[in-house]
Amino acid sequence: MTDKNTAELEQRINDLECQLAFQEQTIEELNDALSQQQLVISKMQDQMKYVVGKMKSMDKSNLADPSEETPPPHY
Template identity: 55%
Template sequence: MVPNLMTDIEKLQVQVDELEMKQAFQEQTIDDLNEALTDQQFQFDKMQVQLKFLVGKVKGFQSSNMAEESEETPPPHY
């Protein structure tokens, strides 16, 4: 019965080793995903600032000295 007991202990050790490897892989995956998410958040924040800037520019064009389309004289070929 002792050899059978060793086999059970060895099986348990193999299972523990496999679980430890899976856990280490999952930790690395979580770290990689966290880094990717952090990078994306930084890019998103940067794009929001750029978008606000562009919206301000477009609003500035609307209130400029440009005439409305209805006030424009037609081009000479009409």
């Protein structure tokens, strides 16, 4: 191999190593973001279960009966 070919191959290897390093960093950042989103989703699911449980346990006597309400003034 000539010095020119060797230099070109070294440059290509260096470029590939740089691309690999950036890809590894990007993958790590995406993994961190995904982990954070999963934590938020889990928390929201717990909150939703709580709200659904509260709604199911609400006493119907606390809710107004639509037949007993007077119509709004614009009727």
